[in-house]
Amino acid sequence: MSTLIKDKNSTDKIMTRLLIALTSIILFAVYKNGIIPYINNKIEFVDIFYPLLFILLPALITFSSELVFGLLVKKKRGKELFEFAKNSYAFFPGLFLGLICPITLPISILIIGALAASILGKLVYGGFGQNIFNPALIGYVVIVFSYSLFFSSNAYLNKYEVDTIGGSTPLTTIKSLDSSISYNTIVEPYGNLGDFFLGFIPGSVGEVSSVLCIIAFIYLALTKTIKWQIPVFYIGTVFVLTIIIGIILGQGIYYPLVYLLSGGLLFGAIFMATDPVTSPVTKPGMVLGAIIMGILTVFLRYNSSFPEGVATSILVMNLLTFILDRIGFNIKFSLKKCIIPVLILICIMVSVVVVSTDKFNNDNTVDSKFKLISKKIENNKVIYEASEKGYSSNIKAIIEIENGKITKFEIKEHNESFYSMVEKENYITKLINNASNLDEVDTVSGATFTSGALKKLLINVISDYEKEGDVVR
Amino acid sequence: MVGYKLNGYKNLTKDKSVVSYLTPDKVYIPLKNGSNEDSTELVSKGNHVFKNMHIAHLKGPLKINIISSISGKVIGIEEKTFFNGQKVKCLVIENDYKEDIENNASLKKNITSYSKEEFLDCLLDAGIVGMGGASFPTYIKYSTDKKIKTLIINAVECEPYITTDYRMLFDYTEEILETIDAIMKINKIDNAILAIKKTHKSLINHINNYIGSYDHIILKTVPNLYPMGWERLLIEKTIGVEYDKLPIEQGIVVNNVSTIYAIYEALKYGKRVTERIITFSGDMLVEPVNMLVKTGTLLKDIMKEFKFKKGNFNIIAGGPMMGSIVDDDLVISPSLNCVLFLEKKCDVEVTECIRCGKCAKVCPARLSPVLIKDYLKDITMLKKLKADNCISCGLCSYICPSNIDVRSYTEKARDIVRKAG
Numbered sequence: 001m002s003t004l005i006k007d008k009n010s011t012d013k014i015m016t017r018l019l020i021a022l023t024s025i026i027l028f029a030v031y032k033n034g035i036i037p038y039i040n041n042k043i044e045f046v047d048i049f050y051p052l053l054f055i056l057l058p059a060l061i062t063f064s065s066e067l068v069f070g071l072l073v074k075k076k077r078g079k080e081l082f083e084f085a086k087n088s089y090a091f092f093p094g095l096f097l098g099l100i101c102p103i104t105l106p107i108s109i110l111i112i113g114a115l116a117a118s119i120l121g122k123l124v125y126g127g128f129g130q131n132i133f134n135p136a137l138i139g140y141v142v143i144v145f146s147y148s149l150f151f152s153s154n155a156y157l158n159k160y161e162v163d164t165i166g167g168s169t170p171l172t173t174i175k176s177l178d179s180s181i182s183y184n185t186i187v188e189p190y191g192n193l194g195d196f197f198l199g200f201i202p203g204s205v206g207e208v209s210s211v212l213c214i215i216a217f218i219y220l221a222l223t224k225t226i227k228w229q230i231p232v233f234y235i236g237t238v239f240v241l242t243i244i245i246g247i248i249l250g251q252g253i254y255y256p257l258v259y260l261l262s263g264g265l266l267f268g269a270i271f272m273a274t275d276p277v278t279s280p281v282t283k284p285g286m287v288l289g290a291i292i293m294g295i296l297t298v299f300l301r302y303n304s305s306f307p308e309g310v311a312t313s314i315l316v317m318n319l320l321t322f323i324l325d326r327i328g329f330n331i332k333f334s335l336k337k338c339i340i341p342v343l344i345l346i347c348i349m350v351s352v353v354v355v356s357t358d359k360f361n362n363d364n365t366v367d368s369k370f371k372l373i374s375k376k377i378e379n380n381k382v383i384y385e386a387s388e389k390g391y392s393s394n395i396k397a398i399i400e401i402e403n404g405k406i407t408k409f410e411i412k413e414h415n416e417s418f419y420s421m422v423e424k425e426n427y428i429t430k431l432i433n434n435a436s437n438l439d440e441v442d443t444v445s446g447a448t449f450t451s452g453a454l455k456k457l458l459i460n461v462i463s464d465y466e467k468e469g470d471v472v473r
Numbered sequence: 474m475v476g477y478k479l480n481g482y483k484n485l486t487k488d489k490s491v492v493s494y495l496t497p498d499k500v501y502i503p504l505k506n507g508s509n510e511d512s513t514e515l516v517s518k519g520n521h522v523f524k525n526m527h528i529a530h531l532k533g534p535l536k537i538n539i540i541s542s543i544s545g546k547v548i549g550i551e552e553k554t555f556f557n558g559q560k561v562k563c564l565v566i567e568n569d570y571k572e573d574i575e576n577n578a579s580l581k582k583n584i585t586s587y588s589k590e591e592f593l594d595c596l597l598d599a600g601i602v603g604m605g606g607a608s609f610p611t612y613i614k615y616s617t618d619k620k621i622k623t624l625i626i627n628a629v630e631c632e633p634y635i636t637t638d639y640r641m642l643f644d645y646t647e648e649i650l651e652t653i654d655a656i657m658k659i660n661k662i663d664n665a666i667l668a669i670k671k672t673h674k675s676l677i678n679h680i681n682n683y684i685g686s687y688d689h690i691i692l693k694t695v696p697n698l699y700p701m702g703w704e705r706l707l708i709e710k711t712i713g714v715e716y717d718k719l720p721i722e723q724g725i726v727v728n729n730v731s732t733i734y735a736i737y738e739a740l741k742y743g744k745r746v747t748e749r750i751i752t753f754s755g756d757m758l759v760e761p762v763n764m765l766v767k768t769g770t771l772l773k774d775i776m777k778e779f780k781f782k783k784g785n786f787n788i789i790a791g792g793p794m795m796g797s798i799v800d801d802d803l804v805i806s807p808s809l810n811c812v813l814f815l816e817k818k819c820d821v822e823v824t825e826c827i828r829c830g831k832c833a834k835v836c837p838a839r840l841s842p843v844l845i846k847d848y849l850k851d852i853t854m855l856k857k858l859k860a861d862n863c864i865s866c867g868l869c870s871y872i873c874p875s876n877i878d879v880r881s882y883t884e885k886a887r888d889i890v891r892k893a894g
């Protein structure tokens with residue numbers, strides 16, 4: 001016999017609260033993708049409602065396919081049929097799918113995605129509660145594979161943003177920049193960090209407004225509607241890792257924030273990774289799963305051609321749910337059991353940071369620390385004064401190039417502890433002699449940073465000279 | 474943190490003075506304690522019995538005496554409803570309203586001057602069992618060669634509605650403290666802890682006025698969480714000790730307040746267990762009360778004293794979390810502490826498990842009920858999930874948003890694992 005009193009939390013209430021939390025996000029989607037472009041005369045009046053259709057249509061499709069499933073397979077009729085579809089949360093996969101797709105996606109593709117979400121994502125497993133993967137993300141994957149244009153960089157821009165911003169989403173921008181990253185190149189094209197926070201940056205229909213996502217999260221967590229551990233540890237892991245990477249790359253706090261506030265991380269972590277059916281049921285399982293997603297997201301963002309990484313990470317977590325719960329229930333019995341998984345995760349974290357920052361260190365062609373101090377042109381000669389960060393100081397040098405030949409490379413100022421080693425190797429002469437093929441010149445072991453800096457200095461000066469070559473000639 | 478905060482409904486009864494109903498026409502003394510039904514009757518139909526008399530024995534390792542709660546004539550044996558909802562064989566005695574008492578000779582003036590043997594004999598003689606619901610014979614807890622280091626008095630009453638121990642502790646503070654002190658002297662116990670819910674502020678203040686003269690009895694407060702009164706959790710919370718199977722392994726004995734008071738009456742007056750205080754509460758009762766009633770009283774008779782609100786109701790023997798639905802044929806037994814009359818709601822709709830993990834979060838035994846439910850057919854997995862540790866607290870069923878009776882699965886799994894050994 002069941003207990004004779006019951007907690008107030010019911011599936012109905014959970015559903016209602018999710019809808020309440022999503023309402024502001026849907027309204028914002030309409031505002032950003034409908035009203036703003038309309039005010040700026042980019043679209044017709046009726047198009048204001050297009051974002052709403054874009055979100056609700058797939059929801060309707062997933063709901064109706066559940067109805068058909070209930071009718072044909074589960075043999076439900078009438079009110080019972082409706083209750084069945086409702087209690088299967090059949091509305092949500094479509095709703096989420098609409099929210100995570102870019103507004104430029106053709107409706108026909110979206111419909112295919114919604115059908116896939118319902119059928120491949122849920123019904124083939126035998127219906128609600130049996131599925132392994134998040135249904136909305138299955139729909140998303142199908143769309144990605146059937147419509148590769150999806151990933152073209154400006155697919156995420158609505159009609160207004162195409163004209164005002166051009167380019168692409170922040171994360172695609174970061175990736176294309178490689179190592180010339182700075183606040184000016186990453187954040188400024190989109191306004192300021194406030195725009196990131198409020199959601200006035202390009203992205204999919206519903207997932208860009210960080211502030212609304214955070215409010216929704218607080219509401220859902222306080223009402224005990226979602227597994228709050230998952231977003232906290234997921235987002236926390238991404239934040240910590242990008243802070244570390246940011247520090248290694250010498251970037252400010254804006255850097256991890258950009259990673260946090262873009263690419264649908266908040267929306268994915270709060271609404272999709274917490275899908276109850278496909279996420280772990282034990283607390284330690286949730287935390288481990290969340291940390292794995294965080295690591296994976298960072299890894300994918302730095303090392304793959306999918307700059308967002310959230311969808312893939314969630315699907316991987318879905319796949320691991322079974323194992324995570326097995327580890328999870330053992331940790332519940334004895335905390336000692338968490339030592340090995342935690343150690344493994346820490347190792348993976350370290351390697352991800354190393355792998356992700358390594359690229360930037362090996363990259364000598366462009367450099368953010370290079371500073372051109374002055375440039376004088378005298379007849380056929382260009383005299384550069386420039387500086388570059390070495391190991392413990394800024395190295396300042398005068399470089400003269402005459403008719404494409406380096407005629408002078410003189411260090412004016414430095415405070416490098418290992419400079420003597422560079423001198424001993426005659427490194428500067430080596431650089432001058434191999435000016436046409438600098439990539440081949442190895443750095444001086446024992447003074448890698450100092451020699452590397454000299455090399456970078458020369459590379460940058462030469463590339464500037466080549467750009468201006470015509471003037472000189 | 475293990476445990477869950479439930480709405481207590483304690484204010485319905487906790488500040489009301491105890492009423493009594495001691496004049497049933499007949500009593501039906503159940504020949505059963507816990508699961509022990511192996512009875513030998515000492516009287517037969519037509520015999521006259523005194524109040525306080527041994528009228529039957531239950532045999533076996535958990536042997537216990539069955540006591541008559543009135544004087545009168547034995548008129549036969551009938552089946553009535555036990556607090557677990559099952560039928561139980563009862564000796565029926567017709568009341569002669571004389572309250573003739575069989576005298577008990579071996580009384581001592583000072584309750585501390587019993588020897589340990591005399592103390593154990595007295596508990597067995599008086600038929601004292603765990604009166605918080607466990608019905609475990611109390612003398613067994615003390616008959617150990619092990620040194621008893623700590624006595625914990627469980628006054629937590631973590632289930633909603635129940636306030637019998639609260640009332641007892643308020644009304645008989647001195648007697649209870651005196652008894653604890655005596656038990657400690659007789660059994661050479663070093664210290665005692667009286668565990669009360671943090672939220673019972675006025676009770677705590679009240680006790681602090683008395684406890685000063687007993688410097689080895691310590692009052693400890695515990696959080697207002699369910700199931701804080703569960704021995705394992707209580708011991709962990711109050712003295713930070715864990716044990717494997719029984720608290721005595723660590724030299725700990727746990728008794729609840731009503732049990733202590735029963736010990737007091739036995740030591741002081743030679744009274745055996747013939748009556749007890751029971752909380753009658755619930756949303757369908759006009760005047761919820763704590764009432765002193767005789768063991769063996771039929772609920773039907775007591776209900777004549779109550780006014781009910783309009784509508785259908787369920788009768789629950791025990792608290793709302795662990796109790797069972799019973800009929801009005803219920804007989805009062807020594808370990809029953811509460812009878813509830815709760816509105817019968819239209820059947821709640823049970824929906825598919827959404828795997829929200831809430832059941833795994835609340836389980837005080839650190840089980841994962843949702844996984845146990847998944848693996849109900851897989852014994853090796855059930856063993857790994859330690860399904861045999863379920864204490865039937867019901868929190869998983871309480872919390873489940875899909876209205877699934879999760880406990881029925883975990884109990885089934887527990888029985889499967891226990892049977893498999």
Ligand code: SF4
Pocket residue numbers: 281825826827828829830831832833842843869872873874875876877879
């Ligand atoms: S509380 Fe109920 S719905 Fe949630 S996981 Fe447990 S059994 Fe499933």
Ligand code: SF4
Pocket residue numbers: 835836837838839840842862863864865866867868869870879880883
């Ligand atoms: S009834 Fe059993 S499984 Fe359910 S919460 Fe209580 S101890 Fe855990």
